Amino acid sequence: MSEQENIYNPDQREESVDYKAIFLKFFRYWYFFVLSVIIALTIAYFFNKYATPVYEISSRMLVKDPQKVDPQTMIGMGTYGRAQNNIQNEMVVLQSYTVVNRTIKKLDFYISYYAEESFKTTELYKNSPIQVIFDSLVPQPIGLNFYLNPVGDNAFELSVAGENIIYYNYTAHNVVPDMSLPLLDYNETHRFGEKIETPYFSFTVIKTLLYDPDNNERNDYRFLFNNIDYVTRFYRNVRVEPIAQNSSIISLALRGTNINKMVDFLNMLMKEYLIIELEDKNKTSENTIAFIDHELEILEDSLNSSEAKLRKFMTDNKVMNLETQTDFYFSNLYELQNEKAALLVKSKYYDHLKEYVVRDKDDMLIPPTMGVEDNVINGQIQNLLTLYAERVELLSTSTDKNPYLKGLNEKIELAKRTLLVSINNIISTSDLTIKSIDDRIDALYEKIGELPDLDREFFNINRQFGINNSLYTFLLQKRSEAQISLASSFADSEVIDLAMNIGQSPVAPKKSFNYMIALFFGFIIPFLFIFLRDYLSDKIIDKKDVEKLTKYPIIGHILHSTKLTNLVVAGSPKSSIAESFRSIRTNLHFMAKGKEKQVILITSDMVSAGKTFVSINLAGIFAMYGKKTLLIGMDLRKPKIYQDFGLTNTVGISSFLVNKNSLEEIIQHSSFENLDVIMAGPVPPNPSELIASEKTDELFNRLKEIYDYIIIDTPPLGLVTDAFLLMKYTDNNLFVVRQGFTNKKVFASIIGDIEKRELPRISILINDVKLSKSSYGYGYGYGYGYGYGYGYGYGYYTDDKDMEKPGMVKRILKG
Numbered sequence: 001m002s003e004q005e006n007i008y009n010p011d012q013r014e015e016s017v018d019y020k021a022i023f024l025k026f027f028r029y030w031y032f033f034v035l036s037v038i039i040a041l042t043i044a045y046f047f048n049k050y051a052t053p054v055y056e057i058s059s060r061m062l063v064k065d066p067q068k069v070d071p072q073t074m075i076g077m078g079t080y081g082r083a084q085n086n087i088q089n090e091m092v093v094l095q096s097y098t099v100v101n102r103t104i105k106k107l108d109f110y111i112s113y114y115a116e117e118s119f120k121t122t123e124l125y126k127n128s129p130i131q132v133i134f135d136s137l138v139p140q141p142i143g144l145n146f147y148l149n150p151v152g153d154n155a156f157e158l159s160v161a162g163e164n165i166i167y168y169n170y171t172a173h174n175v176v177p178d179m180s181l182p183l184l185d186y187n188e189t190h191r192f193g194e195k196i197e198t199p200y201f202s203f204t205v206i207k208t209l210l211y212d213p214d215n216n217e218r219n220d221y222r223f224l225f226n227n228i229d230y231v232t233r234f235y236r237n238v239r240v241e242p243i244a245q246n247s248s249i250i251s252l253a254l255r256g257t258n259i260n261k262m263v264d265f266l267n268m269l270m271k272e273y274l275i276i277e278l279e280d281k282n283k284t285s286e287n288t289i290a291f292i293d294h295e296l297e298i299l300e301d302s303l304n305s306s307e308a309k310l311r312k313f314m315t316d317n318k319v320m321n322l323e324t325q326t327d328f329y330f331s332n333l334y335e336l337q338n339e340k341a342a343l344l345v346k347s348k349y350y351d352h353l354k355e356y357v358v359r360d361k362d363d364m365l366i367p368p369t370m371g372v373e374d375n376v377i378n379g380q381i382q383n384l385l386t387l388y389a390e391r392v393e394l395l396s397t398s399t400d401k402n403p404y405l406k407g408l409n410e411k412i413e414l415a416k417r418t419l420l421v422s423i424n425n426i427i428s429t430s431d432l433t434i435k436s437i438d439d440r441i442d443a444l445y446e447k448i449g450e451l452p453d454l455d456r457e458f459f460n461i462n463r464q465f466g467i468n469n470s471l472y473t474f475l476l477q478k479r480s481e482a483q484i485s486l487a488s489s490f491a492d493s494e495v496i497d498l499a500m501n502i503g504q505s506p507v508a509p510k511k512s513f514n515y516m517i518a519l520f521f522g523f524i525i526p527f528l529f530i531f532l533r534d535y536l537s538d539k540i541i542d543k544k545d546v547e548k549l550t551k552y553p554i555i556g557h558i559l560h561s562t563k564l565t566n567l568v569v570a571g572s573p574k575s576s577i578a579e580s581f582r583s584i585r586t587n588l589h590f591m592a593k594g595k596e597k598q599v600i601l602i603t604s605d606m607v608s609a610g611k612t613f614v615s616i617n618l619a620g621i622f623a624m625y626g627k628k629t630l631l632i633g634m635d636l637r638k639p640k641i642y643q644d645f646g647l648t649n650t651v652g653i654s655s656f657l658v659n660k661n662s663l664e665e666i667i668q669h670s671s672f673e674n675l676d677v678i679m680a681g682p683v684p685p686n687p688s689e690l691i692a693s694e695k696t697d698e699l700f701n702r703l704k705e706i707y708d709y710i711i712i713d714t715p716p717l718g719l720v721t722d723a724f725l726l727m728k729y730t731d732n733n734l735f736v737v738r739q740g741f742t743n744k745k746v747f748a749s750i751i752g753d754i755e756k757r758e759l760p761r762i763s764i765l766i767n768d769v770k771l772s773k774s775s776y777g778y779g780y781g782y783g784y785g786y787g788y789g790y791g792y793g794y795g796y797y798t799d800d801k802d803m804e805k806p807g808m809v810k811r812i813l814k815g
Helices: 010-016 019-028 030-050 071-077 087-094 097-106 228-235 259-317 324-358 375-397 403-448 453-488 511-535 543-549 576-591 611-624 641-645 653-657 687-691 694-706 722-729 744-757 808-813
Strands: 055-062 111-117 120-124 130-133 146-151 155-169 174-191 195-197 202-207 220-225 239-242 249-256 494-497 554-559 598-604 629-633 667-669 675-678 709-713 732-738 762-769
Touching: 030 511, 055 259, 087 239, 087 249, 087 259, 097 228, 097 259, 130 220, 249 259, 259 324, 259 453, 259 494, 324 403, 324 453, 375 403, 543 554, 543 744, 543 762, 554 576, 554 611, 576 611, 598 611, 598 722, 611 629, 611 641, 611 675, 611 709, 611 732, 611 762, 629 641, 629 694, 641 675, 653 687, 653 694, 687 694, 687 722, 694 709, 694 722, 732 744
Parallel strands: 554 762, 598 709, 598 732, 629 675, 629 709, 732 762
Antiparallel strands: 055 249, 055 494, 111 120, 111 220, 130 202, 146 155, 146 220, 155 174, 195 202, 239 249, 667 675
């Protein structure tokens, strides 16, 4: 295996996961799964119990498809009604702000009442034991929760608090501008029926028939004044859709927490829609009646005046009857005048119609035709109305920048020009007909001029009266027709199914589904936690991680210790950890190929890997083997071995290397047989220079003559180079890797550097291994301080600070 292959590669991380071991670990943590499932099911239970049920109420109505209505039938009725559109547009109308807002204003949605019970809040609609009566002319604070606590049979405590209060006028139905109070904190006791007047609000609270003082004292009530605009926006969420494709029957559905409230809303919404539809149909008849009334008002004075003149003439001249010839002329003239009167009224209507067409309005309302039977104009009017309605609907859901709107406007202008041409043609034709009638009337006048003066004067007075009377009679007839049309009008759409409260089951919360979800997450959360914790870990977990990063052999592993001391082998010689060190001692013996004396160096990549722990116990296991053993603390920067043995650090390696003490003076005898210790000594200013001096050669030459095994505890290679300087004296070099602690990238970088130097006799020792059914287990575990603090690099630089020891929660999360 080449050096390049041993350098850590992040892409190899996925291959380092032992799925079988992780699977076995799931069984080790079965209690974690059980606890997670219990907690999840408990949460689901309380959610189902205290969540407010949500219901869905629906209704159906038939919306007549205007495309299937014969336009001629509509024209014959004398009404154009609201501009017709397709079913989709009518569905949009049902959800429009205007229709929903009209519906809300017809219902008692101004105040909402709630009962506060334990962890559950229930809306009281039409079953509240209290009722708030307020003057709609007086603005009231909206969105502010009033809390009412009954006290006895006739009193209650009212409390409310809030800031930046907004007021709403329920008569004008708008937010009152420039009326906002910054802060409100109110808590007073009142009696039912008492008018409560403050600068903030004004209303009276009364009891309803549902009020029960025995039960109500156990409940708190809450009410608030609603912003009708906000309520409208909420109820615009009503779902409107056809029950089937190409069907004219639509379904209206609404979800909410109060069934009765939703039932009332849906039924009132359909009712208002039918009313609006009927109002739109009746607008033309109403406009016709208004037009005729205006004409009758003008004509009535002329009719009364001509009638008075005729009566006075007949009285003064005692005229009772005309001669046959005069009567003949008068009858012909009367018929011509009636015909002319009808043409004049129609001509005036056409002028009125022309004025409407020329006027630039988005929603054109045209009076009925009043007997006009020109099918071309009727069709053109119907087409123009349809285009206007399409533009109105488009503007309600789009902006004036919509490219389709531009084309629609061009169609409207073309339809208007076409209609104006037709109207002008009819007006011209009508003018010609009137001129012809006038010529015939003039011919009669010539003959009438030959009559006696008295007959001629009577004829003229009677003629004027006849004209006015004919016009008046014609208008009265048309007015009656319009009133009949208005009275007999009905909406094209109709309600098929009313919304009803028939004991519907809630659609939410879905209890069974929630339990299934809880069960699923109860299993998946611990599964993901365990799997991802190992899969995403950047720490060395097992020997496969080491083997992927280096070509050096693994000499053995040291099990996790729960002892409170580093002297585990000496204190517990029969423990599993002691056996681990015996195994390593045996492996070192084989690697030395029978060599009786060895110098063994212990190092690591960074601090807290456990090299001092390994050094102490490895020295102890050789001493127990009956070999004269020496433990040297060569960590001149952070000496700490003396604390474990209860010795002093006043003399040691540093004092020997500066010729302050002799070799015999720095060797200290431990309390364990065959084990001596040389401490690091006082911290020198130049540790690396001292180690590189010739005095170090002298030290090891003399020690090799005295001891069978020399164990050297050195600083981490990732921080200083001291261990590299000492390797020329050693027979074996152990690189300590701590399971669940050593960082893969750091280890790969340092061990890669060692391989590039081609340093011999390097072996890997895995420390702090937790037993499991897998090779080295998968727990992370917190070990000991090992003399270097709790973070990489601690204790070796002038700016180091004490690191905080991991707490209990962190230990648990680490395994």
